[in-house]
Amino acid sequence: MKIGILGTGIVGKTIASALISNGHEVKIGSRSAKNEKNIAFVAMAANKNASAGTFADAAAFGEIIFNCTAGSASLDALKLAGATNLDGKILVDISNPLDFSKGMPPSLSVCNTNSLGEEIQKEFPDVKVVKTLNTIWSKLMVNPSLVNYGDHNVFICGDDEAAKKVIIDLVLIPFGWLKKNIFDLGDITKARGTEMYLSLWLSLYGTIDSGAFNVKIVR
Amino acid sequence: MKIGILGTGIVGKTIASALISNGHEVKIGSRSAKNEKNIAFVAMAANKNASAGTFADAAAFGEIIFNCTAGSASLDALKLAGATNLDGKILVDISNPLDFSKGMPPSLSVCNTNSLGEEIQKEFPDVKVVKTLNTIWSKLMVNPSLVNYGDHNVFICGDDEAAKKVIIDLVLIPFGWLKKNIFDLGDITKARGTEMYLSLWLSLYGTIDSGAFNVKIVR
Numbered sequence: 279m280k281i282g283i284l285g286t287g288i289v290g291k292t293i294a295s296a297l298i299s300n301g302h303e304v305k306i307g308s309r310s311a312k313n314e315k316n317i318a319f320v321a322m323a324a325n326k327n328a329s330a331g332t333f334a335d336a337a338a339f340g341e342i343i344f345n346c347t348a349g350s351a352s353l354d355a356l357k358l359a360g361a362t363n364l365d366g367k368i369l370v371d372i373s374n375p376l377d378f379s380k381g382m383p384p385s386l387s388v389c390n391t392n393s394l395g396e397e398i399q400k401e402f403p404d405v406k407v408v409k410t411l412n413t414i415w416s417k418l419m420v421n422p423s424l425v426n427y428g429d430h431n432v433f434i435c436g437d438d439e440a441a442k443k444v445i446i447d448l449v450l451i452p453f454g455w456l457k458k459n460i461f462d463l464g465d466i467t468k469a470r471g472t473e474m475y476l477s478l479w480l481s482l483y484g485t486i487d488s489g490a491f492n493v494k495i496v497r
Numbered sequence: 498m499k500i501g502i503l504g505t506g507i508v509g510k511t512i513a514s515a516l517i518s519n520g521h522e523v524k525i526g527s528r529s530a531k532n533e534k535n536i537a538f539v540a541m542a543a544n545k546n547a548s549a550g551t552f553a554d555a556a557a558f559g560e561i562i563f564n565c566t567a568g569s570a571s572l573d574a575l576k577l578a579g580a581t582n583l584d585g586k587i588l589v590d591i592s593n594p595l596d597f598s599k600g601m602p603p604s605l606s607v608c609n610t611n612s613l614g615e616e617i618q619k620e621f622p623d624v625k626v627v628k629t630l631n632t633i634w635s636k637l638m639v640n641p642s643l644v645n646y647g648d649h650n651v652f653i654c655g656d657d658e659a660a661k662k663v664i665i666d667l668v669l670i671p672f673g674w675l676k677k678n679i680f681d682l683g684d685i686t687k688a689r690g691t692e693m694y695l696s697l698w699l700s701l702y703g704t705i706d707s708g709a710f711n712v713k714i715v716r
Contacts, residue, residue: 485681
């Protein structure tokens with residue numbers, strides 16, 4: 279399938295590489311088509327299924343779009359991508375509203391009674407926002423077997439039930455997530471919980487001194 | 498040891514019962530010494546190690562104090578308990594700043610760049626605040642073996658290293674928590690993460706339809 283990736287940071291490149299490995303055609307987009315990371319990624323991928331362009335190019339290209347931009351830049355990036363290029367499509371939102379402007383650890387620019395996932399859904403009401411993978415270290419997103427034989431949880435939420443099912447079958451299971459470990463929390467308001475968990479995640483990351491961990495819900 | 502419990506709700510009663518089972522002398526405190534739940538608890542416990550009184554009575558009695566009041570009432574309850582009764586002692590803070598005034602699910606009255614644990618520590622600088630157990634269903638707090646053979650995590654944080662060690666040895670391990678699963682996150686600012694996790698906990702609780710679950714950190 280044709281997939282557009284917004285963001286050329288570590289998350290964008292990791293997701294793009296994994297999707298290309300799974301046989302998808304990927305266009306990675308950034309603010310400028312001449313973005314160095316963008317060009318470097320395509321050169322590195324050296325794959326007919328990898329291409330690069332602007333946010334709008336990537337959004338127009340993709341049948342499904344991934345938001346892998348920094349949370350502080352996400353709404354701007356999506357506006358540059360353009361509602362006409364996004365409307366009717368699934369937008370997988372992996373971003374977190376981390377605010378580094380007040381020092382470390384970062385706080386959240388939105389939380390508690392709102393979330394970035396909801397802000398994006400409100401700004402683009404005709405887009406099917408699916409929030410997932412945002413609670414997990416980038417390397418682990420696409421290779422859950424790196425820890426505990428892949429037996430740990432990924433959360434998913436969003437208002438469109440069919441869109442969540444597409445992302446589970448087309449993205450999460452091919453990445454290696456076990457169906458029993460994909461936890462559907464409900465509608466897009468549930469993004470609050472997964473984004474606010476970042477505060478605990480950052481403490482755990484600081485204590486463990488590695489991103490190679492995740493939570494497993496036990497009952 | 499003599500332990501004072503502030504709060505006669507389900508958490509206070511559960512913790513008090515478990516501490517009595519472990520051989521401690523417990524005084525459970527509420528706003529009024531004639532609180533019905535208070536009197537009922539002592540009658541139910543029917544144990545020479547159970548007694549009841551006001552918040553101040555419980556705080557004066559205990560060598561260690563547990564804050565098991567609702568988060569919205571905690572600072573008031575602690576002021577009624579009185580700094581002179583609390584100073585120099587360990588205060589185990591199990592509360593969460595849940596705000597039910599705007600409907601369900603509750604939001605947090607403080608979060609992101611602050612936490613209730615920190616608020617309590619600031620209000621009572623001579624008290625050794627240890628935040629723990631607040632991420633866990635009450636029945637599971639005192640009986641972790643209820644799920645996954647007891648193999649899941651409890652978090653602890655606070656500024657006083659010796660106080661955390663006392664609570665691990667005197668409370669958490671006797672309750673059944675495995676030493677390897679007691680996760681010290683650091684100083685009291687880490688209460689932000691464990692309190693903000695409540696948003697995800699509430700989503701999980703809604704989906705699982707039971708409180709008999711917890712997270713296990715896998716690496």
